[in-house]
Amino acid sequence: MIEAAKIWNEPNNKSHWDLQLDPDWARFAETAIAAGKAIRSVHATLPRVLGGISPIDPAFIDNMAARGVLDHVDAVAVHGFPLDWNLWKIDEWPAKLAEIQARVSVPVWVTEVGVSSFGADEVQAWGLQRTAELLNGRAPRIHWYSLYDLPTAWEATTRHKEAEGSSYYRHFHMGLLREDGSPKLAAQLFPEHAQGMGVCQWFHFEDHRLDEAVRWLRRLGVRHVRTGLSWADSFRPNALSWFDRQMAALAEFDVTVTFCFTPEHRGIAPHHTSPPLDANEFADFCAAMIARYCDRTGAVAAPPSAPEPSLCAP
Template sequence: MKEFGVLDHVDAVAVHGFPLDWNLWQIQEWPQKIGEIATVTDLPIWVSEVGVSTFGAEEIQVWGLKRTAELLLGNAPRIQWYSLYDLPREWEATTRHREAEGSSYYRHFHMGLLRQDGTPKPALEEFLRHTPAMGLVQWFHFEDPRLDDAVAWMKRLGVTNMRTGLSWADSFRPNALDWFDRQMEALADFDVTVTFCFTPQHRGMMPHHTSPPLVPEEFAEFCSTMIRRYAPGMTSASLPTQRASAA
């Protein structure tokens, strides 16, 4: 990114880490990982997704959250814990290979501080000790019935910043803007980091949500439209399409 000048057009570098579930490094290596990135950029380094599943035992999540807070608070200006809710078992986890990932796939369903039925796991109490310094990640599916309860929980926990997504694929659904408006209005009291994600099958080079777009400008226009709609305070020079033309 540095070689191609990408870092000249961003305000922070975001990293994810799940050393107790998916990464091939240990949890105590977090400061080293942050330090490695700091050697190539002076930008703030956000940990925009970090978490521990309860796939093996709920007690592991308690320990992992506490240790993560010890290692990261003070070393990264923004830390967002994944996630508030367990993914419902009736839904699919949006991953590259799904069930072919073996047990790695099923860990996606156990990342929440709340169980699928909304009851708290033991780690919720530990998380409460670290707000508002630690934020949350919560992905909302199209017309997600958990939205209002999630907002209530985040306010109760003292969360002030959170990360979620707006799906390019969902933008082709009927009434998509109504749902996007409802979601973003519900989250208006938080400092929200939005990820623009998920390629529509009919607009990808392959029919897959991770596919590069057939026409990159179409994805850029979706991003620009969402920024204009939900972050109108940004100057026109900050919009992706404007940056591209300036470059």
């Protein structure tokens, strides 16, 4: 069920890790090492992936190496969105990847890459095609972000929200599918690239899109899925029931599960980006989830098959 465990998400991005509380990432390094050790204690071979960095910053990787983090992971990951947020061109992808590969002795995964349809569906479709040409075969895992557009009633995980202008609103148009589930032009092209490219889809707590998402992943030919289990959500009522349902629904795929988000009452500050008060508590959560969901200890049964939706855009 789980092919890899990812430790945090974008730790060098202030929208996901509070750099004011941890400006040199010393606390993050402690947290990542504790999680790496805990995951290994319950599973001898499961790949541990350092949370995808955004921006792609070799200095951050050097910092993690100096602090011993790379001794406790089996891969590192990068995220890139050159047509929407990054200050580099899409054709620089191979060079950006090589820059990190040259600094580590472990594989480098691309666990989020995407293009928004904010300006036009055709821009996203071209970006998908070009991204596949540039990255397929250069990294062991590539995950397109994402399957669905972010619903407009929800908030994107950023620090400054609407003050970011169009940069903020692009977060809502990253999906192959629109909010209502209808396919964009890129969805029709995606099956051509599914052999070399998986999908990253974050599911919110008790997400109403889960079952339909599984049908779409099948229809698109996806084999590799990246998603997350939130440490913060684990304190909600019925959290394990939701986690069980989510992981059961995804059981037929090779899943990279990301562990992140600090519960407000267990952080140095009451925010999901805060370093935890005790890194071992986060590590214990990671270990418990691996013990619960890895096939070596008994996987949750997959749900029955359902009819697949049509790829034809309206």
